[in-house]
Amino acid sequence: MDESQPGGPQVRLLDLIEAMRKLRSTAYSSQPDAGVVTDARGAALAILTPDGTFVSANRSAAALLGYSSAELAGKGLADLAPDDYHAELADELSASAACEFHSFSAVLSSRTGHPTRLALHQQILPTRQPGSTVLLTLFEEPLTFEPGSADPAELFDARERVCQTYLMMGQQKERQRLAAELHDGLGQALTLIKLMAEDTLMRIRRGQIDDAANLLDSTVFRIRETIGDVRQICGELRPLMLDKLGLPAALSSLCRRVEHSAAALSVSFDCDVADNDVPEHLKADMFRVAQEALNNAVKHAEATQISLSLRGDAGGWLLAIQDNGIGYENHPLATEDAYTTGLGLIGMQHRVEMHGGAFSIDSSAATGTRVCATWTR
Numbered sequence: 001m002d003e004s005q006p007g008g009p010q011v012r013l014l015d016l017i018e019a020m021r022k023l024r025s026t027a028y029s030s031q032p033d034a035g036v037v038t039d040a041r042g043a044a045l046a047i048l049t050p051d052g053t054f055v056s057a058n059r060s061a062a063a064l065l066g067y068s069s070a071e072l073a074g075k076g077l078a079d080l081a082p083d084d085y086h087a088e089l090a091d092e093l094s095a096s097a098a099c100e101f102h103s104f105s106a107v108l109s110s111r112t113g114h115p116t117r118l119a120l121h122q123q124i125l126p127t128r129q130p131g132s133t134v135l136l137t138l139f140e141e142p143l144t145f146e147p148g149s150a151d152p153a154e155l156f157d158a159r160e161r162v163c164q165t166y167l168m169m170g171q172q173k174e175r176q177r178l179a180a181e182l183h184d185g186l187g188q189a190l191t192l193i194k195l196m197a198e199d200t201l202m203r204i205r206r207g208q209i210d211d212a213a214n215l216l217d218s219t220v221f222r223i224r225e226t227i228g229d230v231r232q233i234c235g236e237l238r239p240l241m242l243d244k245l246g247l248p249a250a251l252s253s254l255c256r257r258v259e260h261s262a263a264a265l266s267v268s269f270d271c272d273v274a275d276n277d278v279p280e281h282l283k284a285d286m287f288r289v290a291q292e293a294l295n296n297a298v299k300h301a302e303a304t305q306i307s308l309s310l311r312g313d314a315g316g317w318l319l320a321i322q323d324n325g326i327g328y329e330n331h332p333l334a335t336e337d338a339y340t341t342g343l344g345l346i347g348m349q350h351r352v353e354m355h356g357g358a359f360s361i362d363s364s365a366a367t368g369t370r371v372c373a374t375w376t377r
Contacts, residue, residue, distance in 0.1 A: 011047070011134065043350040046061045050135060052076050060347070080109055102122050120138070270308070270311075315376060321372075
């Protein structure tokens with residue numbers, strides 16, 4: 001890593017977008033019968049140095065490995081691999097550093113120590129430091145389809161069974177993830193709140209009113225934090241506004257919230273699509289793309305005007321977010337927050353393209369940034 005940059009090597013977001021596209025194209029064209037099970041957060045993505053050190057990781061990758069994104073930063077893949085697999089992992093990382101794209105399997109242990117064999121797809125990503133590169137890495141839990149027959153009917157039935165297997169494994173992964181978050185996160189938080197409330201009650205009975213009041217203030221703060229955690233878990237599964245308002249109204253509400261979150265910011269919304277016209281399986285992705293792009297425009301583009309549009313015709317749907325900011329060309333990714341922003345955008349790109357859509361970003365200092373996602377009917 002570049003010691004002169006506290007957030008690691010500088011990477012252009014447009015290079016990251018292109019690297020994701022190359023990675024997906026190469027990975028899935030070379031493994032047409034491979035299946036992947038992901039959770040509701042989407043693709044598990046990270047940026048690693050050639051020696052396997054985490055520069056940044058999104059929440060999906062962190063959850064897959066049992067850590068937070070902050071905990072993974074600076075940790076090496078070798079730290080997660082059982083001793084018997086260190087040599088194998090070192091050979092694979094050397095191969096990744098020597099070619100533009102490399103896929104391999106590795107045994108990695110989560111925080112609990114349980115080893116899991118994962119598929120890693122790595123694409124070389126140039127940085128702004130001459131001679132320096134990092135590796136965009138996609139982590140997957142693979143399923144390999146191996147039909148035992150050339151008969152078309154049996155082949156179709158076998159593929160149908162594999163699809164059902166993917167679905168059941170995906171459901172099981174979501175149950176496991178939610179159970180872990182409810183137990184480790186909310187369960188511990190509620191236990192702490194219970195103890196704090198009991199301690200407050202004891203102090204009141206002893207006449208320690210001032211101490212009880214201070215402790216009660218801390219208890220209320222913990223309750224607010226826990227409410228936020230509940231909303232985050234629910235929001236990751238499906239944005240609540242979609243069910244309450246429908247997609248067009250949810251997008252309009254999102255624009256208003258973003259506009260009110262920053263001073264001197266104007267956000268316009270244009271939509272000619274009815275909620276019933278959009279397939280249910282696309283609504284969440286459309287909302288996530290808009291949410292990610294709007295947040296990035298506010299945080300990093302220094303935009304004062306943003307427009308969000310959702311248009312539909314006989315061919316499909318177009319979601320576009322345009323801002324008048326400084327453009328990504330002038331905002332290289334160097335800090336942890338910026339890296340996370342980049343991984344968030346290419347995570348959206350991955351989900352859009354996995355559903356048969358197309359994703360693009362055009363950015364310059366003169367015209368600002370335009371994020372587009374299209375889906376065909």
